[in-house]
Amino acid sequence: MANHLDLEEQEQLDQLKHFWNTWGTLISSVLILVAGSLVAWNGYQYWQSRQAGQAAALYDAVEVAARSGDPVRMSQAFADLKAKYASTTQASQAGLALAKTMVEAGDADSAKEPLAWVAAQSGDDGLKALAKVRLASVLMDQKNYDDALKELSGSAPVEFEAVFADRKGDIYLLLDKRADAIAEYTKALKGLEEGVEYRRLVEVKLGALGVSPQGTAVAAAGSAEGVKQR
Numbered sequence: 252m253a254n255h256l257d258l259e260e261q262e263q264l265d266q267l268k269h270f271w272n273t274w275g276t277l278i279s280s281v282l283i284l285v286a287g288s289l290v291a292w293n294g295y296q297y298w299q300s301r302q303a304g305q306a307a308a309l310y311d312a313v314e315v316a317a318r319s320g321d322p323v324r325m326s327q328a329f330a331d332l333k334a335k336y337a338s339t340t341q342a343s344q345a346g347l348a349l350a351k352t353m354v355e356a357g358d359a360d361s362a363k364e365p366l367a368w369v370a371a372q373s374g375d376d377g378l379k380a381l382a383k384v385r386l387a388s389v390l391m392d393q394k395n396y397d398d399a400l401k402e403l404s405g406s407a408p409v410e411f412e413a414v415f416a417d418r419k420g421d422i423y424l425l426l427d428k429r430a431d432a433i434a435e436y437t438k439a440l441k442g443l444e445e446g447v448e449y450r451r452l453v454e455v456k457l458g459a460l461g462v463s464p465q466g467t468a469v470a471a472a473g474s475a476e477g478v479k480q481r
Contacts (some may be wrong), residue, residue: 306339309335309345323354325349329365342379343369346382347365347366362385370380370383377408384414390402400419403422413439417452419435422432437455440457
């Protein structure tokens with residue numbers, strides 16, 4: 252009985268040795284890769300957390316400088332964020348805050364640089380779109396209508412489509428392109444829900460151009476119904 256067990260154990264041991272000789276290197280490699288991946292992932296998570304914390308500290312400096320009315324300190328903090336933490340949300344938010352402060356201080360020209368940076372570099376599509384709208388507004392006030400329209404060209408996040416159209420309508424109106432202005436205001440109206448204050452503003456603009464907002468809404472509803480029936 253003992254010999255039988257010894258032979259059985261020896262056979263199992265031989266099978267295990269054979270299996271390990273065949274697959275041992277591959278198994279070890281996979282385990283090393285998995286362990287390395289886990290270490291890399293944890294390291295990346297730590298790096299991201301550290302980046303976010305340091306970026307948040309710099310953004311706090313931007314807010315403090317904004318409250319104290321110190322655009323120089325705001326600019327310095329924003330420059331540090333761009334240089335070290337350009338991919339963070341805080342960098343984009345700091346650029347928008349700096350531009351807002353500059354516009355309110357009557358220095359709209361200086362606001363263009365941070366807005367252009369956020370519009371081009373932000374990793375957040377919403378902040379990027381917001382920067383484009385604000386930059387277009389600054390350019391529009393400076394009568395630089397062509398560049399203002401360029402900022403609003405191309406696609407926009409769904410939640411910004413109506414805002415882009417409304418601002419383009421404003422620019423076309425200043426260019427005496429009445430038909431284009433009406434088309435953009437109509438597009439903006441269709442993208443805004445009933446009861447939204449912004450929608451009322453667009454309705455006023457259309458009314459001033461002799462277009463009935465109610466008629467536009469009815470036409471849009473009829474068009475949508477026609478699409479459903481098809």
